[in-house]
Amino acid sequence: MTARVLVTGVGLISPLGHSARGYWESLLYRESLPQEHPTLPPALLPNQRYYGIADDEPAEETARAESRATRLAVKATGMALDDAGLIPADLSRTTVGVCFGTGMGESDRLEISHTEAALRGDAPSSFFLSRIAARLAETYGFTGANTTLSTACSAGSYAMALAHERIVSGEAEVMVAGGSEIYSRVGQGCFHRLGALDPVACRPFDVDRKGTVFGEGVAALILESEEHARRRGRRRVLAQFEGAGWSCDGYHTTAPEPTGRWIEAAMLRALSAAGVTPQDIDCVLPHGTGTSLNDLVESQALARVFGDRVRDLKVSAIKGKLGHSGGSAGAVACATAAMILERGVVPPTGNVNVVDAECGLPIRVDAPTPASIRHVLVNAYAFGGNNISVVLGRG
């Protein structure tokens, strides 16, 4: 029998605050809107709206020494360890690995280096994508496999899935899995040029949605074998990571495959890997970016997978309040799913006025929904059609 893999701790830093508890409270009860990023004249970058992480340290100054993407990931990992009741010094005999997703990595340091030649650091800092995960392991003394995934906007979920497999295969007993994404000038510029940005807010499944809005986000989750958790006497468990399903559209670099057959395949594979049926899923966290065609294709695929039951699902599109955190988004969603399972409450979707009838999803926008949730399906899709769905269940 396959070993159970548990989520025993969560650390979150998001536009909704610097703690998992603050995140949860805001996700349930507060409004959240994007703001302008005041770095370039509008003539150079017309749309600079994003959901930013409020940071008490001046970004430009600190980025010269350490990227915000890395500094915040180190902080989130510390929170996750604390939440799991793990002390790094006690883990010296345990193989702890790291799987982290990021699309743009240390983009702040990279972009400073484009304007300033004399940035502190040497050749090793050239590896701007994998430095986040490397610094996590260096900081906390984790010597297990240390992997960075950059499957664009699904990287965070792939990081979770790979971490799960490392535990199942016995390569590690504990994994730190997550993602880190901060504002990137180039990323914003390219999304603007692709016409993929909504000028108002991220409005998933809204009838007036016009694209996505970038959001910064950092999530770290502690994944642990049940045996390891039992041995250390851990009673509190947020959730179980039950399985994942992968697929690839192989259709277009930016547009979704219009029939949705491959994202449907990913969902069905995830259900199968988790050993559940559509009847067992009570809640879905869709990819839901606010992009017109993507939201529609995902809705239609959900309708095919769940049939009439789709109306009974609790669907929460969290990017409405968070924006789209790219390579971290899947990890943020998995952390949210774990919190939903532990707390028995489904957050409302923010910034949606009128749910698009064509999408036909039962999205609640006004208030949280208390509900007994057995299993949550989390979708994450990306440029190039790099799809993944994962299933989390009760711990």
Place this chain on the structure above:
Amino acid sequence: MRDRIALTGIGLVSPAASSLETFARVRGAEADAAPVGGRMLPLLDFDPARYLGERGFKYLTPATQYALAAARLALEDAGVGDYYQGEERGVVLGTNFAVWSVLADMDATILRTGADQIRPMEAANFSVNIPASQLSIRYGLHAFNVTLTTARIAGLEAVALGAECLRRGRARMVLAGALEGRAPEALQGYFSPPIAEGAACLMVLEPLSAALERGARVHGEIGPSLFRFWPAVLGGVSAPAESGWSEGMLADLVGPGLDPVHLFEAGHGCPRCERLAQIVDAAASSAGRRVERHVLSDRFGECSTVSPMMQVLDFCLSGLDAGLVVAASPQGHAALSGWLRAAA
């Protein structure tokens, strides 16, 4: 018992060699060759039209073009044709610098003339997973598509993940390997040989039983691998045992009886790679085994995640029964990748 995974197709695009035959020639000619000059090895004779047709590659980044060309060579070498359906074929690639120069160019455009000057057809190229995505689009690889960006060892990770996906039944064929575009100049002082301008090395992986059934030529078989994060160990300030290393791990990787142990190294002057080789050497010695070290010619240049792939080719051409490919990153990643000779 774990399913055995075969390497049945190899595609290489690099400054010194863009075919297995050239690779073998350069590999063997080292003794007579003059030292490599310059700081950057250019990809002078790469003609994308030769691999990708006259049209359709204009908006692709150089690294994407290398990857598409190497994929075509690998698939042709494997002779796999349409043997597997699209949903049975996956791709997993490693890269560190596929978009390094792309990001610099785009950022320069934004800062000088504005984001509106980025061409829409090229706007998606900022994302590092686009090369792998283009592989899926062109060659119909629908099972999965993953890009790993771990410093220097991501190609070996990709091969190990590809093999694991085959064992789990997630695919029946995987295209795995590494690609690189232009690397940061800062690296030119870190490694002793020149930096390659770019390269790609892709491999077709299949379950050994399926490969034999369809009569494929088998270049080699994937053995066990070990991935660790050892900055203090590779920096030489702590003992390997403190990070959980044991001689048993070596036995797990190369089998209990293998003597000598053949190490395949990059030989690019990275002190962390050298230290990793020394650790394996010491473990083998204390177990009464000899170690024979095979150093890749520096004529191939240093090419981050692609260099360990070339070490795999070095093993495949060696005719030896078993070998261990060694790679480390300046950040502290360590990879030991076991390989076996083609099964009869």
